[in-house]
Each structure stands twice: as C-alpha cells, then as structure tokens.
Amino acid sequence: MTGRSRIRSLAAIVTMIGVVGLVFGLTGPLLNLLLERQGLSGRAIGLNGAMTALGALVFTPFIPSIAVRVGPFRLLFGTLAATALILVLFKALDDYRIWLILRFMMGVCVVVPFLISEIWINQIATPQNRGRLLGIYAACISTGFGLGPLLMRFTGVGGWTPFLCAAGLVTIAMMAIAMAREDRPYLDRHGHKSPWPYIKGSPIAILAGLMYGAIETGIFGLLPVYGVRSGFSETTAATQLTVIAAGNILLQYPVGWLADKTEPRRVLMLCAVIGVLGGACLPALKDTLFMWPVLFIWGGTITGMYTVALTMLGHRYSGLALASANAALILAYNTGAMGGPPVLGQAMDLIDPDGLVYGLAGFFLVFVIANIAAATLGRRSAQRPTDTGAA
Incomplete structure (x- = not known):
C-alpha cells in the first residue's frame, strides 16, 4: 500500500467511525428521552437501551466468518445502509415493543463498523506507528460520542428532524468509505x-x-x-x-x-x-x-x-x-x-x-x-x- 493510499484509507476510517460515534452518541440519549416522555419506568427504559448491547453480543461472534464469506467492505457498507434504514424506522414505528427489536438490530449493525474499521486501521499501520494511529482512531470515536448529545440542541427531541439527521450522517459515513474502496480491507483464511x-x-x-x-x-x-x-x-x-x-x-x-x-x-x-x-x-x-x-x-x-x-x-x-x-x-x-x-x-x-x-x-x-x-x-x-x- 502506497503512502497516498494509506492516508486516503486513514481519512476514510476516521471520518466513518467519527460519524458513527456521533450517530450513536445522538440516538442513545434521544431514544431514552422519548421513552421518558411516555412516562415509562427507569427499568423499562434501561431494558430498551440494553437491547443494543445484547444485539452486539449475539452477532459479534459471527462477524469474522460472514466477513470472509461476503467480504469485509461489502459487510461494512451493507450494515451502514441498514443502520440508516433502522434510524428512520424508529420514528415511523413509534412503539416500545418494536423499539426493543429495532435497538437489538441497531446493535447487530453498529458493531460491524467498529470491528471492520479496527481491522482496517491495523492493516494500514506499521509496528512503528500502530499505537499512534489507533490513538487517532480512539480520539475520533470519543469526539463523536461526545458531540452526539449536543446535536439535540439543533435538531430538537421531537419530530422527524433528529432521525433524518442521524440517517443523513450515516450516508456521509458510507460516502467516506466509498472514496477508499480501492484500498478496502482484506481477510485471509488463516486462523480461527x-x-x-x-x-x-x-x-x-x-x-x-x-x-x-x-x-x-x-x-x-x-x-x-x-x-x-x-x-x-x-x-x-x-x-x-x-x-x-x-x-x-x-x-x-x-x-x-x-x-x-x-x-x-x-x-x-x-x-x-x-x-x-x-x-x-x-x-x-x-x-x-x-x-x-x-x-x-x-x-x-x-x-x-x-x-x-x-x-x-x-x-x-x-x-x-x-x-x-x-x-x-x-x-x-x-x-x-x-x-x-x-x-x-x-x-x-x-x-x-x-x-x-x-x-x-x-x-x-x-x-x-x-x-x-x-x-x-x-x-x-x-x-x-x-x-x-x-x-
């Protein structure tokens, strides 16, 4: 991989993961606040939110074998597209029981960008700069998480605006990785x-x-x-x-x-x-x-x-x-x-x-x-x- 392609890949990764962190930082508090407006108990709200982590836990063990079968780039692009759709469905299907399913699916989808991007950045890193590149990566995630709740100041909590904004941001993430599709991550078949x-x-x-x-x-x-x-x-x-x-x-x-x-x-x-x-x-x-x-x-x-x-x-x-x-x-x-x-x-x-x-x-x-x-x-x-x- 040339120096230019490394920079292009790194830019795509940090942009994508920063945007995903931003969306994740926005939707978690947003959905919980909307559930609070419905007068639900803290236990019910907590259970709803835990479905995202549960979805990630259930799906993560299968990601490596699926990524080998369909390709890590296709899997990444497909789960980002599914995330954008799920964000719109939250508003279209405003029901607590349906949200349990949607948040589970959100966990299934959102764990893929983290896993694939971590593999990708490790592949473009060298032993001499791996820690620093991963430090930049982690800082971008933290920046996204930190700025996510602030978006609600501009989008508000009610209405379609925050959901459409989040879906639009995911589209930007898809565009970012599409720019580096020639340098896509690869997986060999050696290992468990x-x-x-x-x-x-x-x-x-x-x-x-x-x-x-x-x-x-x-x-x-x-x-x-x-x-x-x-x-x-x-x-x-x-x-x-x-x-x-x-x-x-x-x-x-x-x-x-x-x-x-x-x-x-x-x-x-x-x-x-x-x-x-x-x-x-x-x-x-x-x-x-x-x-x-x-x-x-x-x-x-x-x-x-x-x-x-x-x-x-x-x-x-x-x-x-x-x-x-x-x-x-x-x-x-x-x-x-x-x-x-x-x-x-x-x-x-x-x-x-x-x-x-x-x-x-x-x-x-x-x-x-x-x-x-x-x-x-x-x-x-x-x-x-x-x-x-x-x-």
Whole structure:
C-alpha cells in the first residue's frame, strides 16, 4: 500500500467511525428521552437501551466468518445502509415493543463498523506507528460520542428532524468509505473464525476491553448522578463528564505514542495504576480545584486501555485471526458494558455517593492484579525449561 493510499484509507476510517460515534452518541440519549416522555419506568427504559448491547453480543461472534464469506467492505457498507434504514424506522414505528427489536438490530449493525474499521486501521499501520494511529482512531470515536448529545440542541427531541439527521450522517459515513474502496480491507483464511480461542490467547488485552466497557459505561451513565449526590449542581456534574470526555479525546495520541515507544503491556499497567489512584483520591479532591485535572487524566486513562489493547492485538495477529481477536475484544467490551453499571450502581447505593469511584478504582485494581499475576506466570513458564535442564 502506497503512502497516498494509506492516508486516503486513514481519512476514510476516521471520518466513518467519527460519524458513527456521533450517530450513536445522538440516538442513545434521544431514544431514552422519548421513552421518558411516555412516562415509562427507569427499568423499562434501561431494558430498551440494553437491547443494543445484547444485539452486539449475539452477532459479534459471527462477524469474522460472514466477513470472509461476503467480504469485509461489502459487510461494512451493507450494515451502514441498514443502520440508516433502522434510524428512520424508529420514528415511523413509534412503539416500545418494536423499539426493543429495532435497538437489538441497531446493535447487530453498529458493531460491524467498529470491528471492520479496527481491522482496517491495523492493516494500514506499521509496528512503528500502530499505537499512534489507533490513538487517532480512539480520539475520533470519543469526539463523536461526545458531540452526539449536543446535536439535540439543533435538531430538537421531537419530530422527524433528529432521525433524518442521524440517517443523513450515516450516508456521509458510507460516502467516506466509498472514496477508499480501492484500498478496502482484506481477510485471509488463516486462523480461527471463532473469537473464543483468542480470549485464551490474549487474556490481558481482552481483559482490558472488558474493564474498559465496564468503566466507560459506568462513568458516562452514573457520574452525573454521583456529581449531584456530592452536592454539585447539575451543570457542574455535566461539566465533570465533559472534562473526562476531553481527556478521552486529547490523551489518546500520547498514549498511542507511548505504546509505540515501549512495551504496550507496560502502558496498560500504567493506565490501570493511574485509574486506581484517580478513583481512590477523587473523594478527597472533589471540593478542590485538583478534581478537574484528575478527571481529565482519568478520562485519557480509561480510553487508553482500549487503544493499547487494540495495539497489542494488531502486533500479534493479522487477517482472519485479527478479525476474530477483535471480535473477542468487542465481546469483552459489551459484556463489561452490560455488567459494569449495575455493579457500580449497587456500590454507590452501599457507600453513597463515593461507592461509584471506589468501585471504578476496584475495577482498575482487578486489572492490575491480573496483569501482575499473568506476568509472574509468564516468567515462571519461561524459566521452567531452563530449570529442568539444569537439574
């Protein structure tokens, strides 16, 4: 692949994934607000929203084999077209039970752009710049997610406008990848089509995805509640989330650069240790100005775990094996996204409100302990043949 085609592919990927993140960031709050207007319970609204993650979980294991059969580019283009149609159907078929099905299908469709784009960007990356390119990729996703809710200021919540706007944005994403169709991603047939072997083969990277899913969804779902319960105004609580989002965006390139310059596993450990310290210190700092830089660095730490996990998989696998390993990572993310918020919500109820940040620190601590344990076992395994020979 020439330098020009690499730049064209990278531009197409980040444009497409940024737009998909924007649409996802818009539709989640939009649909929940519309359900709230209908007077539904929080449990019913939560169940409706969980169908997206469920759809992703159910469909992800099949993506590598389908992508090999029909081609990753065709699969990507087709699921984007289906996403645009689903967005219009939300408004045309305004019924809670139908929305359960549509949100499930949304999860099925929206997981494909993430998986294919991660494979694609790993294919155009080199070992020297993979971390930085994936840092740009992660920053574009975070930017889309962060700007999505702001679109409602312009589209409003009622009427057709937000749905047509979202469908139009998906069309822009399709146009972006069409411009790079000559440099489309490819998949060879070497490796397992199932993601399950790669959970065992790359446990630390997959665990990072699990923790990232639990921590990210827990923070973006519950931090505003934590802020209000801590005595802050709703505006200040929302600002806390904005500062974390800024860290998500601005620190991904430095994290990726560090992963390029040193062992990625060490960078994962650094992110996790900062996560532990941030969660442990935040209750004591929330009435001081130091809270804001801690939240900013914390935000970069959270997304940095996913960036570095992708880098590790890209270094180790290629082709079909990379697709299946990425599928394992996405499965882990969605598992964490479904399980993390209930655990963190329970922690906040038990220790009100600081149980949330203590619980988040606990998730990071689990990862630190697992990383140390895996490194220790790895060293022992490496030494065993030598010890046996010496004996």
